[in-house]
Amino acid sequence: MIKRNRIIPLVFFILVPAFSFSQNMDTTATFNPLLDDITLRIPPLQDLIDSAIIHSPLLKMTDADIAIAKYDIKTTRRQWMENLYIDAAANRDYYNGLTTNEIINTNPNQILTNQNNNWLRIGVSIRLPMLAFANLNNQVKNSTKKLERAISIKENQILELRKEIILRYNQLIINQRVLKSANENITYTSLQKDMGEKEFLNGQTTLYELARISEMHRKSVTDFELSRNEFYNAYMILQEIVGIKFNIVTKIE
Numbered sequence: 001m002i003k004r005n006r007i008i009p010l011v012f013f014i015l016v017p018a019f020s021f022s023q024n025m026d027t028t029a030t031f032n033p034l035l036d037d038i039t040l041r042i043p044p045l046q047d048l049i050d051s052a053i054i055h056s057p058l059l060k061m062t063d064a065d066i067a068i069a070k071y072d073i074k075t076t077r078r079q080w081m082e083n084l085y086i087d088a089a090a091n092r093d094y095y096n097g098l099t100t101n102e103i104i105n106t107n108p109n110q111i112l113t114n115q116n117n118n119w120l121r122i123g124v125s126i127r128l129p130m131l132a133f134a135n136l137n138n139q140v141k142n143s144t145k146k147l148e149r150a151i152s153i154k155e156n157q158i159l160e161l162r163k164e165i166i167l168r169y170n171q172l173i174i175n176q177r178v179l180k181s182a183n184e185n186i187t188y189t190s191l192q193k194d195m196g197e198k199e200f201l202n203g204q205t206t207l208y209e210l211a212r213i214s215e216m217h218r219k220s221v222t223d224f225e226l227s228r229n230e231f232y233n234a235y236m237i238l239q240e241i242v243g244i245k246f247n248i249v250t251k252i253e
Contacts, residue, residue, distance in 0.1 A: 031249065034179065035180075038173065038235075039173060041246070043242075045169050048165050048169060049161075049162050049166075052165050054243065055243030056157070062150060063154070065150045066147065066150045069150050070147060073144055076136075165238075168241065171234050172235060172238055175227070175230050175234045175235075179224075179228055185223065186224045193214055193216075196213040197210065232249065
């Protein structure tokens with residue numbers, strides 16, 4: 001007698017905590033990826049793109065390069081001041097003298113003189129090599145081009161990031177559709193296998209036909225496992241890139 005092992009299609013339900021999306025939905029309902037539409041339970045595509053741009057480590061690094069380039073421009077424009085010098089000096093002189101004037105047949109006349117002199121000297125000088133002065137404008141232009149290059153790199157990075165989010169968002173949708181199809185297929189082949197076993201026991205089919213049906217069922221189970229894994233991976237990767245925890249799938253049993 002052949003022992004019948006009926007395989008029940010895997011179905012998983014996950015409770016979803018409250019999450020603020022830009023579209024109307026009930027975030028307290030359970031999510032079944034074999035039945036529900038995941039696009040109604042995660043943020044819309046544009047929100048995912050905006051979040052990915054904000055959380056991208058690569059863009060943050062490029063922003064730092066842009067800031068450095070801006071500082072370099074300011075530094076270059078002020079380099080000529082390295083050759084600017086200001087000199088200052090202060091001094092005080094004190095003079096005390098006694099002068100005697102003598103006139104014939106008169107008493108000598110003595111005059112005491114005191115004199116204080118205070119003076120301050122300030123000088124500004126610049127010693128700029130002609131070559132450095134001639135290259136100053138070129139250095140500013142070079143620093144400006146570096147800034148423009150960093151900005152262009154950031155714009156390209158944003159473009160590539162947008163493309164990646166679009167691809168991964170659509171891939172997640174496809175993976176869920178494939179998962180639903182695999183679940184339906186495993187249900188269908190499970191019924192076929194049960195009917196084949198009954199027919200074989202009743203002598204209505206051959207062992208070869210039963211083996212063929214069993215192999216179809218085995219393949220549907222494998223396809224379901226692969227589809228489930230691909231869906232989960234797509235879901236997790238999209239979460240990491242956009243920097244948002246969707247919290248609708250935590251574990252797939």
